[in-house]
Structure formats: C-alpha cells, structure tokens
Amino acid sequence: MGMRLLVLGGSGFVGRAVVGEAQARGYQVTVFNRGRRAMPAGVVALVGDRLTGEGLAALGAGTWDAVVDTWSGDPAAVRSAAAVLKGRAGHYTYVSSRSVYAEGAAAPLTEQSPVVDPDTDFVYAAHKRGGEIAAEQEFDGAVLLARAGLILGPHEDVGRLPWWLNRLRRGGPALAPGPRELPLQYIDARDLAVFLLDAAGRGLGGAYNVVSEAGHTTMGELLETANAVTGGRAELRWTAAQVILEAGIEPWTQLPIWLPPGPDHDFMHRGDVAKVLAAGLRARPVGETVADTWAWLQELGGTPPHRPDRPPVGLDPVKEAAVLGSAPGEY
Ligand SMILES: NC(=O)c1ccc[n+]([C@@H]2O[C@H](COP(=O)([O-])OP(=O)(O)OC[C@H]3O[C@@H](n4cnc5c(N)ncnc54)[C@H](OP(=O)(O)O)[C@@H]3O)[C@@H](O)[C@H]2O)c1
Numbered sequence: 001m002g003m004r005l006l007v008l009g010g011s012g013f014v015g016r017a018v019v020g021e022a023q024a025r026g027y028q029v030t031v032f033n034r035g036r037r038a039m040p041a042g043v044v045a046l047v048g049d050r051l052t053g054e055g056l057a058a059l060g061a062g063t064w065d066a067v068v069d070t071w072s073g074d075p076a077a078v079r080s081a082a083a084v085l086k087g088r089a090g091h092y093t094y095v096s097s098r099s100v101y102a103e104g105a106a107a108p109l110t111e112q113s114p115v116v117d118p119d120t121d122f123v124y125a126a127h128k129r130g131g132e133i134a135a136e137q138e139f140d141g142a143v144l145l146a147r148a149g150l151i152l153g154p155h156e157d158v159g160r161l162p163w164w165l166n167r168l169r170r171g172g173p174a175l176a177p178g179p180r181e182l183p184l185q186y187i188d189a190r191d192l193a194v195f196l197l198d199a200a201g202r203g204l205g206g207a208y209n210v211v212s213e214a215g216h217t218t219m220g221e222l223l224e225t226a227n228a229v230t231g232g233r234a235e236l237r238w239t240a241a242q243v244i245l246e247a248g249i250e251p252w253t254q255l256p257i258w259l260p261p262g263p264d265h266d267f268m269h270r271g272d273v274a275k276v277l278a279a280g281l282r283a284r285p286v287g288e289t290v291a292d293t294w295a296w297l298q299e300l301g302g303t304p305p306h307r308p309d310r311p312p313v314g315l316d317p318v319k320e321a322a323v324l325g326s327a328p329g330e331y
Helices: 013-024 076-085 123-138 160-170 189-202 219-229 241-246 263-269 274-278 286-299 317-324
Strands: 004-008 028-033 044-047 066-069 091-097 142-148 172-177 206-210 234-239
Touching: 004 013, 013 028, 013 189, 066 076, 066 189, 076 091, 076 123, 091 123, 091 189, 123 142, 142 189, 160 172, 160 219, 160 234, 160 286, 172 219, 172 241, 172 317, 189 206, 206 274, 219 234, 219 286, 234 317
Parallel strands: 004 028, 004 066, 028 044, 066 091, 091 142, 142 206, 172 234
Antiparallel strands: none
8 A cells, every 4th residue: 555645735836746746656645734725636635724823733633654844934833743743653754955054064065064053043044954953853753854955847936947938938138147067956846756755665864965966957958958948039148157246136036046156056056965866866857847847837828826935036137138238128
C-alpha cells in the first residue's frame, strides 16, 4: 500500500507539486489549510487556520506515515503542528530555505555552514530557521530540513520565471543581465517533490540543501530557452553587471533570478549540494522547466498568480529602455 501523506498547505506552489507527485505514486493524500484556494482534486481536505488557538482541531485525529510542512511564517505554527502530530505520524519534513545560512559565511555553503540566529535575524530567515528548530524540538520521529533555494516551475507564485517569459514574449530589445555564462542553481518544484517523498520513504532526517548543481544552467541558456519557447521575439542584449548596477537596477527583484557575480551570487547560486546528490536528487533539464511553466502560464492567459506577502518582481520597461538606449514602445 502507498504511503499516507499529510501536506500542511498543499494548495500553494510547492505543496501542490508534492500532492501531485504523491498522487502519481498512488499515495493517500490529506491536505490541511484554510480552504481559501482551489484544492487539488482527489485529496482529503482538512480545514483550519494555523494562526488561531483552535486552528489545529481538524488534525486532532488520524495517523500518517509522513507529513510535509510548507509553512513560511511564524515558527510557532510549526511548533504546534509538530506537537499535535507527535506520535501519530512517522516522519516530518519542513520545507526550509537556504536563507537560514548566516550572511558572510564562507562559500560554498554546506549543511554545516553557520546559520542565522532566529531571535535576531531578518524576518524571513529567522522564521525559516525558527521553523527548523521547532520541528526538530517538538516532533518525535525523523525530521528532514529541506533547505531549498530558488524554486521554479509551473504554479510558481513569486513570479520570477513567469516575469521573464512574459517579458521575452513581448519582444524587442531585452536587457539580458550578464555575464551570459553566469552559473545558476535552482530546483524545479516537481523535482523537489520527488526528493521529499523519496526521503520520507527512507526515513531521512537532518538538513539537506535541495537545489540543482551550481551551473545546472546559465543565465544565457535560461533566457535563450525562454525566448525560444515564447516565439523568439526578443533580441537579448547582454549587458555587464556593472552597467546594470550603475543604472540603479535591483538584482533579484527587478531582474528576477539574476545576481551579479560576488557574495550574493555565491550565496544563492553556488551552494554545495554533494549531500543531496548523494541522497538521490535529480534535476530535470532547464528546457522542461521553462516549457512547462510557459504552457501553464498560457492556460492562465499569461497572468501568473502572485503571493500577496511577496513584493512584485520585474523591471519597468522605461528603465530597461533607458539602459539599452532604445525606446520602450518601439517594438
Ligand atoms: N519560492 C521559493 O523560491 C522558495 C525558496 C526556498 C524555500 N521556499 C519555501 O517553500 C515553501 C513554499 O511552499 P508553498 O508555496 O506550497 O506554500 P506557501 O505558499 O507558503 O503556503 C501556502 C499554503 O499554506 C496554506 N496556508 C496559508 N496560511 C495558512 C494558515 N494560516 N493556516 C493554514 N494553512 C495556511 C495555504 O492555503 P490557504 O490559503 O487556503 O490557507 C496554502 O495551501 C515555503 O515554506 C517557502 O519558505 C520557497
């Protein structure tokens, strides 16, 4: 018989990929959330709000082989969920982040690199580290800390790859942040899901950096693939990092995914993944992630969902044109 899986969340980006992979394996899937979004088909849906006192009542009965927790807010919610499920679930995965590593830690970041102090650090990193600690302290079985990095693929609701796809579809001269051979590191949510379920099945515990190898793709391959998939309408104008920074353009948010060579790029795109590769992580080719994300965007009429608790991403066309010396409306 397949695994009985509980996904805390399950109707967002990563949770939905985990549910999809579990169902493809024939697992019995229960999701727990507030019921505010479209629910994946074929799941047992439990409803509750993790931020309220009685919110976990629906989790009061039942047993599961494994739990995947996608929470990214106040760690108190992880603590109460892990406590309430203690003794009734065999394995707990907390979907964490490589943001838990302390800024300034030497590259490449491994699972042994220093982490932030959850009481003092900036809020997202502190929440993620606090969630890790809460799960490990409260749960009584193996706890996997899946330190994902940049997550891409269909259903992405931060809007990073969707922004690039829509921008290149618009066509014309496009600011392509260089260098073209800049190595990138990310994980397709569906590959993350495969790893998490395999790891739960094997009872793996502890921290894993769950991203592809550094250089799984490059900025050049990503944008050229995205341009081809969207009709080859854009003319990529490779621009030096220095020029972009001097124009006051913010890496990562205004030019999603991109970070100039240096410490921030080392942090996000050059992590050590020897441990997760040895444990079996496989990353699909970038072409598949790009094509599938574009196909999903098309189904939505081009407008991706956007998480209200994350700032919008993307570059103003006027600013882009100013850097390129072109007119924003000339194409
Ligand atoms: N995106 C990235 O590049 C990236 C990188 C590294 C790590 N991560 C981590 O990956 C995870 C993302 O997972 P995700 O996208 O599936 O999840 P998510 O967007 O963080 O969470 C959404 C899910 O949680 C439920 N939810 C939200 N508030 C709730 C509440 N108060 N009580 C109960 N349920 C609630 C939502 O359903 P309702 O709204 O219906 O309640 C939905 O099912 C996060 O933990 C994030 O930190 C992301």
